[in-house]
Amino acid sequence: MTIPNRRAVAIAGHTGDTVTAAAGLAGDAAVRATALGALERLGKLSDEQITTALNDDDVRVRRRAAEIAAAHPAVDLVSTLSDTEPNVVETAAWACGEHESNRPEIVRRLIELSTEAAEPLVREAAVAALGAIGDPAAVDVIIAATSDKPAVRRRAVLALAPFEGDHVDAAIDRALKDRDWQVRQAAEDLGRAQL
16 A cells, blocks of 8 residues: 555545555654544544554654543553653653553652753643642652742642642742742632632
């Protein structure tokens, strides 16, 4: 069978052509990434295909697979949280938050990323995921993230929503005086939500 081009695969995803969409998985990286989306749209993408794509040689395919994995809680993202490409790790962290899985290995890796990742976007996504998961083991790391760069601080303040305690209240109070207005706004919004 001839491997379809990217446009044909994208159209297949909107017209119910599963055969063409699936054939795209054998194409170049752009076609493979598009095929993942097309098959997902058709409800024909398996967890095994996502797992295979998470190990693809091309970053575009891995990132698209991580994005789609957000709707597939059975897909294991632990190894993807250690991908060599920050954009893939960021997307995998977000997907873990969507899964709300408190598997120890996921929580542990997200905690590491929120403190050790060089890229602020990765730290931000990891902190957000930890807030969505709501595991008590993460609260101190989330509080520490309220001292990071502005975007991370904003996300960390919001990630405190599921937690309680004096140390959480103190972090929110500090955020109310943050130099970044969006951090202050997040703290105000969270404060209203807690009333």
